[in-house]
Amino acid sequence: MERTAIFGGSFNPVHNEHIAIAKMAIEQLKLDRLxxxxxxxxxxxxxxxxxxxxxxxxxxxxxxxVEKVEVSDYEIKKGGTSYTYLTVEHFKxxxxxxxxxxxxxxxxxxFKTWRYPERILSACTLCAFDRGGETTDYQLERQNFxxxxxxxxxxxxxxxxxxxxxxxxxxxELGLDITLQTPKKVCDYIKENGLYLGDKYSExxxxxxxxxRLVHTANVVISALAKYKELGLDKRKVRISAMLHDCAKYIDxxxxxxxxxxxxxxxxxxHAFLGAFIAKxxxxxxxxxxxxxxxxxxxxRAKMSALEKLIFTADMIEDGRVYEGVxxxxxxxxxxxxxxxxxxxxxxxxxxxxxxxxxIYFETLNAYEYxxxxxxxxxx
Ligand SMILES: [Fe+2]
Ligand SMILES: [Fe+2]
Numbered sequence: 423m424e425r426t427a428i429f430g431g432s433f434n435p436v437h438n439e440h441i442a443i444a445k446m447a448i449e450q451l452k453l454d455r456l457x458x459x460x461x462x463x464x465x466x467x468x469x470x471x472x473x474x475x476x477x478x479x480x481x482x483x484x485x486x487x488v489e490k491v492e493v494s495d496y497e498i499k500k501g502g503t504s505y506t507y508l509t510v511e512h513f514k515x516x517x518x519x520x521x522x523x524x525x526x527x528x529x530x531x532x533f534k535t536w537r538y539p540e541r542i543l544s545a546c547t548l549c550a551f552d553r554g555g556e557t558t559d560y561q562l563e564r565q566n567f568x569x570x571x572x573x574x575x576x577x578x579x580x581x582x583x584x585x586x587x588x589x590x591x592x593x594x595e596l597g598l599d600i601t602l603q604t605p606k607k608v609c610d611y612i613k614e615n616g617l618y619l620g621d622k623y624s625e626x627x628x629x630x631x632x633x634x635r636l637v638h639t640a641n642v643v644i645s646a647l648a649k650y651k652e653l654g655l656d657k658r659k660v661r662i663s664a665m666l667h668d669c670a671k672y673i674d675x676x677x678x679x680x681x682x683x684x685x686x687x688x689x690x691x692x693h694a695f696l697g698a699f700i701a702k703x704x705x706x707x708x709x710x711x712x713x714x715x716x717x718x719x720x721x722x723r724a725k726m727s728a729l730e731k732l733i734f735t736a737d738m739i740e741d742g743r744v745y746e747g748v749x750x751x752x753x754x755x756x757x758x759x760x761x762x763x764x765x766x767x768x769x770x771x772x773x774x775x776x777x778x779x780x781x782i783y784f785e786t787l788n789a790y791e792y793x794x795x796x797x798x799x800x801x802x
Contacts, residue, residue: 426517427457443551522547527552550577739752769794
């Protein structure tokens with residue numbers, strides 16, 4: 423009996439981990455064929471700004487030398503929204519043998535919101551690829567699957583380095599190197615076709631920040647974007663706030679007309695307030711929530727909005743940060759409880775300032791009082 427797996431996704435764009443997963447699936451599931459299938463429009467994502475043809479062409483380049491892989495334009499040709507249940511039923515009826523469907527483990531918790539999950543599972547077996555186990559609670563998902571559908575999923579092990587299409591898009595937008603993330607031919611294709619270019623905000627950031635700070639900014643954007651949906655925030659606002667949060671890090675406040683540094687403001691806080699001023703007065707941002715997310719990303723304040731909290735937290739846990747306890751904070755951020763992660767970050771920040779005997783801004787004290795102390799009193 424022939425064994426076929428479908429590897430669907432937006433592939434916007436394809437990256438090295440996709441290739442590693444495909445190879446791993448072929449080996450671990452003993453496949454005769456792996457069908458790589460870009461969606462026309464992913465039901466769970468925004469209408470893609472990159473055309474289906476570009477995504478398809480990049481997949482052809484990425485998989486040209488991988489045996490047993492066929493890149494299919496079935497969903498693209500079909501047009502409209504790509505629903506997995508229709509695709510798996512089509513292939514189950516056309517092909518003989520056993521069918522598997524690969525999904526990123528991060529999709530498991532949303533599987534119940536897919537159209538007709540029972541029909542999907544009666545046509546195929548779901549195979550989740552492990553992405554380092556950092557973002558998914560497998561035990562919980564397994565229990566949910568068995569309770570809801572009476573059928574388990576297969577977990578493929580060892581997906582290689584954790585990579586993401588978001589990372590390639592954000593890095594490319596900021597002019598950072600993407601050659602370690604996707605094959606050279608794909609990098610060349612992105613360049614030649616002018617894909618994933620930035621807007622006026624990323625252009626401003628590119629001119630204002632050195633390479634190291636650009637990488638940090640990209641990482642904050644990526645971390646913040648991982649949470650916008652769960653927190654019910656607007657993706658565009660999250661992206662702009664994260665992109666601009668450190669825009670004034672290398673600007674001397676004395677050179678900015680109309681901005682004066684309050685005498686009680688500790689030096690590390692200044693760039694956040696100056697950044698908010700620049701976003702408002704030089705970049706024409708009128709949305710107060712975005713401006714406040716930039717202004718309070720270092721100090722925090724009482725009654726921070728969800729967006730403010732997200733940027734504050736993403737700034738502290740982004741992938742490039744190295745300090746004791748950061749791994750634990752990342753786990754909280756991705757896996758369990760955003761609010762607990764935020765308050766823990768606030769405590770860390772306070773402890774750090776106390777240890778270093780640095781002055782503490784009154785807004786930070788207010789934030790601590792409001793989010794940590796009040797919570798502790800409530801919990802007692
Ligand atoms: Fe900052
Ligand atoms: Fe930052």
